[in-house]
Ligand SMILES: NC(=O)C1=CN([C@@H]2O[C@H](COP(=O)(O)OP(=O)(O)OC[C@H]3O[C@@H](n4cnc5c(N)ncnc54)[C@H](O)[C@@H]3O)[C@@H](O)[C@H]2O)C=CC1
């Protein structure tokens with residue numbers, strides 16, 4: 001299968017960074033934007049000043065409002081927008097093509113993972129998921145980054161990883177789409193919690209305890225959903241959980257800090273917060289845990305704080321008062 005041309009849908013920070021990574025790997029890239037004015041601005045300046053200010057884009061990237069064909073399709077809109085985007089695309093564009101899903105979230109209403117949405121909307125597409133510790137700014141600037149790329153066909157997934165690999169971007173091929181997607185979605189929920197710990201000044205010890213217990217909870221969720229807990233030892237699990245749960249660069253962590261400092265979700269959103277996928281995913285993850293009968297006290301705690309049903313002090317006291325148990 002030819003893997004020369006790439007179309008990236010979603011010209012936010014991540015779509016632009018993945019376009020840049022693809023161009024660094026030697027691919028010809030179409031970055032699909034929503035308006036001609038956006039396309040003109042990006043093509044004239046070789047930059048996407050709205051999404052990734054100050055970052056020069058490689059000449060192999062052309063911004064367009066549409067594309068009729070590409071060997072590799074990358075979807076990089078927010079998780080809640082993936083279904084709407086797929087509704088607007090010509091099914092022929094995706095048919096028998098590798099489609100890489102890069103959003104990290106679970107769909108409100110359906111509880112669906114991104115690849116379940118794709119299977120629903122474009123059953124003939126060959127779904128892959130990409131996740132791991134990778135801030136858009138780092139990837140676009142060519143700082144060393146490694147991610148997991150998971151798909152069902154081992155040969156195709158390896159070929160895709162090779163087609164996207166460059167001197168500073170290293171995709172590791174894998175086969176556990178469920179584990180990779182669940183880890184990517186849940187780490188945003190835990191990043192809200194870790195940011196809240198920081199915002200509420202609960203200390204570095206509390207944050208590390210939270211990361212370790214989040215890892216255990218995530219393993220229960222992945223197992224219950226049919227993924228492999230082993231995936232969590234890799235980039236999409238441990239890698240992204242530690243990055244997002246310890247870095248103020250993370251938008252989820254920043255949102256959590258605002259919650260920890262006493263802010264309420266609606267006020268923080270009204271104040272112009274950047275996209276924090278964990279806010280939409282927290283109630284979905286809580287509902288999923290309940291439906292699977294998985295014990296998920298941390299997800300429940302984040303859900304309660306995000307929905308303003310409880311404040312930080314109350315949920316922390318509740319977590320600390322849970323019956324003592326053996327660690328494993
Ligand atoms: N920014 C980052 O460092 C990383 C982000 N991600 C994930 O990538 C996804 C997107 O995040 P960002 O690009 O950072 O967000 P962003 O807020 O920078 O950009 C989102 C973009 O999607 C566009 N969009 C929304 N709905 C659309 C639709 N229906 N059709 C076409 N375009 C649409 C918006 O106009 C905007 O340009 C999220 O799920 C995020 O978790 C994953 C790894 C790293």
Ligand SMILES: O=C(CO)COP(=O)(O)O
Pocket residue numbers: 104132133134135136188191240243244249250251252253275276277
């Ligand atoms: O997923 C990311 C890094 O791997 C980006 O995290 P934020 O969306 O929290 O900024």
